[in-house]
Amino acid sequence: NAGVTQTPKFQVLKTGQSMTLQCAQDMNHNSMYWYRQDPGMGLRLIYYSASEGTTDKGEVPNGYNVSRLNKREFSLRLESAAPSQTSVYFCASSEALGVGQPQHFGDGTRLSIL
Amino acid sequence: QKEVEQNSGPLSVPEGAIASLNCTYSDRGSQSFFWYRQYSGKSPELIMFIYSNGDKEDGRFTAQLNKASQYVSLLIRDSQPSDSATYLCAVNMGSGAYKYIFGTGTRLKVLA
Numbered sequence: 001n002a003g004v005t006q007t008p009k010f011q012v013l014k015t016g017q018s019m020t021l022q023c024a025q026d027m028n029h030n031s032m033y034w035y036r037q038d039p040g041m042g043l044r045l046i047y048y049s050a051s052e053g054t055t056d057k058g059e060v061p062n063g064y065n066v067s068r069l070n071k072r073e074f075s076l077r078l079e080s081a082a083p084s085q086t087s088v089y090f091c092a093s094s095e096a097l098g099v100g101q102p103q104h105f106g107d108g109t110r111l112s113i114l
Numbered sequence: 115q116k117e118v119e120q121n122s123g124p125l126s127v128p129e130g131a132i133a134s135l136n137c138t139y140s141d142r143g144s145q146s147f148f149w150y151r152q153y154s155g156k157s158p159e160l161i162m163f164i165y166s167n168g169d170k171e172d173g174r175f176t177a178q179l180n181k182a183s184q185y186v187s188l189l190i191r192d193s194q195p196s197d198s199a200t201y202l203c204a205v206n207m208g209s210g211a212y213k214y215i216f217g218t219g220t221r222l223k224v225l226a
Contacts, residue, residue, distance in 0.1 A: 033214075042218035043158070043202070056212070090157055097212055100146040100165055103204075105157040 002026055004106035006091050012112045013081045021076040021109050023091030029104075031097040032074035033058075034066060036087040037108075043090065049074055050097040081113045117141065118205050120217035128225050133190040135220050137203030140184070141213075147179055147186045148204040152219065158202055161188070193224045 004025045034046040045058030049068040065077045088110050092103040117140045127133045146165050150158035164170045164177040176189040190197055200219040207213040
């Protein structure tokens with residue numbers, strides 16, 4: 001049982017390049033999330049998907065887009081990467097959106113924008 | 115005021131002692147509270163969660179919640195060097211749109 005799988009684990013991009021971070025979960029969870037983690041800032045929610053077919057903005061959505069491809073997969077796209085997007089990105093999932101739902105995290109993608 | 119606040123630490127405790135980690139939150143409508151452990155370079159992993167006022171125990175871990183004071187804590191008994199990590203408090207705020215806010219974490223060092 002892999003849980004939440006993220007690819008790639010590491011990536012270096014040049015400013016202006018685009019890329020998609022992939023996330024898949026095998027726990028049959030309905031809700032999925034994308035976070036970024038920066039030193040001193042903690043984890044900040046970029047986008048979330050309450051269920052298949054829906055996505056909503058989180059705290060820091062600018063510069064990102066997401067796609068909930070199916071129940072298992074939730075991707076994050078950077079259309080034109082900027083150095084400010086250098087961060088560690090975590091995907092997470094939970095059974096549902098709502099009170100009392102713990103989140104399960106993938107191993108993260110370490111992204112550097114030069 | 116940050117929505118979820120934690121002392122960044124490091125909090126240093128000797129092996130075998132009780133480590134006490136604290137978290138305060140701003141939204142009185144918050145309904146559930148989570149503690150995650152994050153080792154350096156790794157992803158957060160859930161330790162435990164609590165909804166009701168009082169204490170909840172799971173092995174060496176005890177979560178304490180006081181909604182009147184907007185305060186949640188995590189006690190680690192018989193601390194081990196392997197407990198050295200950053201502990202993240204997360205709050206699922208119940209009012210308005212979905213909000214699941216993490217604190218910036220407290221770094222714990224257990225000294226052998």
